[in-house]
Amino acid sequence: MPEKQTEQKPSYEDAREELVDVVRRLEAGGTTLEESLALWERGEKLATWCQEWLDGARQRLDDAIEKDEG
Amino acid sequence: MALETSPQAPAPVRQIANAIAGWVDRLGAVWVEGQVAQVNRRPGVGTVFLTLRDTVADISVPVTCSRTYFDGLNPPLVEGASVLVHAKPSYYANRGTMSLYAREIRMVGLGELLAQLERRRQLLAAEGLFAAELKRPLPFLPGCVGLVTAPNSAAERDVLENTRRRWPAVRFEVAYAAMQGPRSASEVMEALERLDRHPDVEVIVVARGGGSVEDLLPFSDEALVRAVARTRTPVVSAIGHEPDSPLLDLVADVRASTPTDAAKLVVPDVLEEVRGVTWARDQVRAGLRRMLDREQAGLDALRSRPALADPRHLLDVRLDEVHALRDRARRTLGHALDRAADDVGHQRARARALSPLATLQRGYAVLQNGDGHVLTSVADVTAGDAVSVRVADGRVHATTTTTEQLEDPGA
Numbered sequence: 364m365p366e367k368q369t370e371q372k373p374s375y376e377d378a379r380e381e382l383v384d385v386v387r388r389l390e391a392g393g394t395t396l397e398e399s400l401a402l403w404e405r406g407e408k409l410a411t412w413c414q415e416w417l418d419g420a421r422q423r424l425d426d427a428i429e430k431d432e433g
Numbered sequence: 434m435a436l437e438t439s440p441q442a443p444a445p446v447r448q449i450a451n452a453i454a455g456w457v458d459r460l461g462a463v464w465v466e467g468q469v470a471q472v473n474r475r476p477g478v479g480t481v482f483l484t485l486r487d488t489v490a491d492i493s494v495p496v497t498c499s500r501t502y503f504d505g506l507n508p509p510l511v512e513g514a515s516v517l518v519h520a521k522p523s524y525y526a527n528r529g530t531m532s533l534y535a536r537e538i539r540m541v542g543l544g545e546l547l548a549q550l551e552r553r554r555q556l557l558a559a560e561g562l563f564a565a566e567l568k569r570p571l572p573f574l575p576g577c578v579g580l581v582t583a584p585n586s587a588a589e590r591d592v593l594e595n596t597r598r599r600w601p602a603v604r605f606e607v608a609y610a611a612m613q614g615p616r617s618a619s620e621v622m623e624a625l626e627r628l629d630r631h632p633d634v635e636v637i638v639v640a641r642g643g644g645s646v647e648d649l650l651p652f653s654d655e656a657l658v659r660a661v662a663r664t665r666t667p668v669v670s671a672i673g674h675e676p677d678s679p680l681l682d683l684v685a686d687v688r689a690s691t692p693t694d695a696a697k698l699v700v701p702d703v704l705e706e707v708r709g710v711t712w713a714r715d716q717v718r719a720g721l722r723r724m725l726d727r728e729q730a731g732l733d734a735l736r737s738r739p740a741l742a743d744p745r746h747l748l749d750v751r752l753d754e755v756h757a758l759r760d761r762a763r764r765t766l767g768h769a770l771d772r773a774a775d776d777v778g779h780q781r782a783r784a785r786a787l788s789p790l791a792t793l794q795r796g797y798a799v800l801q802n803g804d805g806h807v808l809t810s811v812a813d814v815t816a817g818d819a820v821s822v823r824v825a826d827g828r829v830h831a832t833t834t835t836t837e838q839l840e841d842p843g844a
Contacts, residue, residue, distance in 0.1 A: 379728075382735055389740035396751060406741045413732050421725050424718065 375416040382409040450526035457524040457531055465518045465533065466541075467494075470615050472512055474503060483510075485518060485533070486615055489656045496520060498535035506538060513615050513647065515541035515549070546646060550653050554680055557655065562662045563683040569667040571687055571699060572635045577604040578699055579628035579637035579666065581621055583612040588640040588692040592671070595696030600703040606634050612641040618654035625657075629664040636699050637664065639681060640671040640692040652679035661685060671695035793825040811836040 373381070385406040388394060394402060436452055438444045444452075467485035470493055474481040481503040486493040496518060503510065510516065520533035541549060557563065578596065582589045589607065596603050608624035611617045621639060628637045641652070651657065652672045661668050661684045670685035671692045682688040689695035739746045789799060800808045801821050808814055814833050822829040 375728075379732070379735075382732075386735055386738050386740050390738070399751075403741065403744050410732065410736050410741060413728075417725060417729050417732060420721075424721055424725070428718065 372412055375413060378409045378412045378416070382406060382413060385409065447526070450524070450529065453531075454524040454526055457522045460522050462519060462521040462536070465494075465520060467516065467518065468615055469510055469512055469514050469516055472510060474500065482532075483535075485516070488515070488654065491619060495530070495532040496535050497532045498538065502535075502538075506540070510538065510540070513613075513650075515546060515647075515650070517541060546650070550680070553653065553655055554683065557658055557680065557684070562658060567662070567686075569686045571667050571669070573701060574600075575603075575635040575699060577606050577631070577633035577635060579631060579634035580605055580607045580640060581610055581624040581628065581637065582607065582640045582692075584609040586612065586642060588612070588642045588671070591692035592638055592640050592696050595693050596700050599696065600700040602703075603700055604633070606631055613644065613648050613651070617651035618657045621651065622657050622660040625660055625664060625668070629666050634666055636667050636669060638669045638671055638689075638692075638695045638699060639685070640695055641673065642692070643674040643677065649673055649677055649679045652681040654680075657681065658684045669695050669698055790825060793823065798829075799823040811838050 372378075385402050389399060389402050389406065436444060436448070465485065466488065468488055470484040470486040472481065472483050479500055480497050481500050483496040483498070484493045485496045517539040518533065518535045519537040519539075520535040522531060523534045524531045561567075580589065580592055582592065593605060596605075606628060608628050610620035610624040612621070625637060625639065628634045639652070641649075649672055652670075658680045661670075661681060667686040668684075669687045669689050670679075670681045671689040671694065672679050672681055673691075675690040678688075687698055689698050736742060789797070793799070799822070800814075801823060802808055802813065803819050806813075808820065814820065814836055816833050816835055818833045820831055820833055822831060
């Protein structure tokens, strides 16, 4: 089972790195069904966090540009 | 010979005048260096009256010389010229005035002038006034630019126009001063000090158009050079054209070859700067956007991996696995059962072959006692025992009435 992460959101880089690891372990197989499900759920959560980070950054960039052209 | 006088025994004017004359004569003939400030030569008067000004201090002395000698001077004596005068101080008792009577006036020729400048440069250089480490950097964007120049001169226009073209919002504090002639050095110094004290002025430009060595002489004036050295505000010297280099160039913090060049030095080309800033900002944004795109692509790739995108796949794989296993299990079981069945059939056949049933079917029977033991001898039974007889198709239960021993069982 992946070590229990406190719900405090990891940094973008950490989340992304763990996501890569989760996908690798899922594809490598050899995990119990229970582990696979847990891994998959973890992967989904990590992916969502990463997307949120990226969307946030893009939003801030667009805001800065908008403020400029506004 | 101090003169004993007292209110009771005052000395007459003539006596005092003579005493002064005596004292004055005691100086004797001297060689004096100075700058001709005024020349008044009136026709019909045998003497020409001049004023000789000190090159450094604001002190001057009247000089007289005979008109014939004055007219014979070549090159002619003009105002502002630097001269060496061999003169003897004389006191005119009747008018109570003192003046130097010039017996010989030597023009300080260009060569002489340059030699004089060079000596002065070495003197000031030795004092360290031109030291590189004293040079102060110019402010990148000065709040207010001080300008010492002649009123509505080309130099003024050049500096103002070029500076404003580069940075329209520049503020100027112009201090006018004579940029030529004997008064020039002191006026420039006065203007310079006024601008230096001005709180907003962050750089001072001294600008003048081209001119001869004599014209630019004031800008090698020792006092002016010392004044520039004293200023707190950085000074830009913009005197004459490229080749001209008065001492002011050496003491100033920055030397501009021309007034226009000075404009380029004191303010950045703001339009260029703004373009640069905009470009830099766009670069940063583009860089960030590129990074975001790259990360997004990476994330999309990760998310599209089957392991994440399609968990059913994960389960299907397992399901297929399970089905496959189940099918194999079934097959294996089936085979096993078949084999087992064959085996049983085989065993049964063998058993059957070995089994006494056929014998029973031929009319034989097997006698067993109560607890199922096969009885092979009458001795094993006694009357009244319960026995069972296994015949081909079943069992007969009976009770022994009598037993009969045969003599020769084998016959």
